[in-house]
Amino acid sequence: MNPYEFIKDAIILGDFSPGERLTEEALASTLKVSRTPIREAIKQLETDGLITPYKRRGYIVREFSLEDIRQIYNLRALLESFGASEAALYRTSEELERMYNKNAAYEIAISKLKRSDILTIRNVQQVNQEFHEEIFKATKNEHLRTHISKVVVVPLIFRSFYWYSERMLLRSLEVHKTILKAIENQEPERAKIAMQEHIYQGRDDVLQQLNTPGIEVLKRDTQ
Amino acid sequence: MNPYEFIKDAIILGDFSPGERLTEEALASTLKVSRTPIREAIKQLETDGLITPYKRRGYIVREFSLEDIRQIYNLRALLESFGASEAALYRTSEELERMYNKNAAYEIAISKLKRSDILTIRNVQQVNQEFHEEIFKATKNEHLRTHISKVVVVPLIFRSFYWYSERMLLRSLEVHKTILKAIENQEPERAKIAMQEHIYQGRDDVLQQLNTPGIEVLKRDTQ
DNA sequence: AATTATCATAATGTATACAATAAGGTCAAC
DNA sequence: GTTGACCTTATTGTATACATTATGATAATT
DSSP: OOHHHHHHHHHHHTSSOTTOEEOHHHHHHHHTSOHHHHHHHHHHHHHHTSEEEOTTSSEEEOOOOHHHHHHHHHHHHHHHHHHHHHHHHHOOHHHHHHHHHHHHHHHHHHHTOOTTOHHHHHHHHHHHHHHHHHHHHHHTOHHHHHHHHHHTHHHHHHGGGGGGOHHHHHHHHHHHHHHHHHHHTTOHHHHHHHHHHHHHHHHHHHHHHHHOGGGGGGGSOOO | OOHHHHHHHHHHHTSSOTTOEEOHHHHHHHHTSOHHHHHHHHHHHHHHTSEEEOTTSSEEEOOOOHHHHHHHHHHHHHHHHHHHHHHHHHOOHHHHHHHHHHHHHHHHHHHTOOTTOHHHHHHHHHHHHHHHHHHHHHHTOHHHHHHHHHHTHHHHHHGGGGGGOHHHHHHHHHHHHHHHHHHHTTOHHHHHHHHHHHHHHHHHHHHHHHHOGGGGGGGSOOO
């Protein structure tokens, strides 16, 4: 695996904790490559906002406050709801069909979910992401996709617990269907509002979990 | 000047034309540094979307279609109008005062404008940018600022002609005042819509110029 | 003449050595 | 005991040599 993906996954999975210091040499010897490719990965992670400079010497894994998370989710809601409305305007019937297929796959993935099986959980997560991506593809707006892909990374760190709750998953499935119907009927405003609500629900679920001290362990995916 | 800024400015000013090929070694010898810092700059320019990979060997300066420009301006409108509404909600009175000062400076800069003097033109451009930045600062949303700063670069390439037209500048000054009043009165919806309209005007001016064959030369700043 | 395989070349990918510099600790002076 | 200067050391910044690979040209074969 390339250094960028490796480090990014390590941060998302919690193998590198927020505040932990990262030095080029340590990473280089861990990944058994030279510093050059590590530097490249680090620069990219910095623009992703996953790491921040530390005292002009190296980087630390970024810590996100509740306010950070709220702001990032709000941005996500803004961008994805715009995407949904554009998709409602510009979708072709082939694209609509692909969206329906992805959401059907999502429904199946949820039904197969075993709470203790990490593989079925990852599958739900993956298929959900593919559903959202079908929508962005239908906008034909490459620049929008670039921005969304950036704003989607941080939420990944925090909502791992989300995928364990069947109640939440079934609720999001229902909202997916509302979004789909709006896109099918080419109702941009309705698609936009449904998507906005969808993201806000995710935001509030995450914030609520992070505010509940008893289930601190769920804050991070321990794999 | 560091390589990233140098290359970026060269692209914005048109010294590197769209489609032109960039190789690490050529840039390195031009800037009289080794390939290492050039590589770093190139990676960053790629995530900025200013250059794109070319046949798996190096990069070319990105060419933007009219549709690209339309999409980028629409994104800018989305993000900046959100910013204006957040600023209306969260501004302090000190921040409001700074915005007024910047817009006063903008008015002065316009009045001092000489159509042939590149320095006064750059000054108008600079002060305008500072006005917009005061608004984003007032949102206290660092993530929003990151996204806006990215979406603002491409328009810079195309709207150079804009700063030559006193009519357009006076119009945008009036809209600035509307935005300011909405932020002062803490009317987020009004601030949002005024900002949206402001960006759309800029978008349409640019697209119209690019569609007018006679003034092709104005498409790029020849400086 | 067209097509394909091979090879030379130019460009990027990677490793590593050396330079520059900031952080932190030690020692001395007050 | 506290403060400040200096020095050590850890870490990043830069240059460069070498490895790898994709491209385009050339030549050979059909």
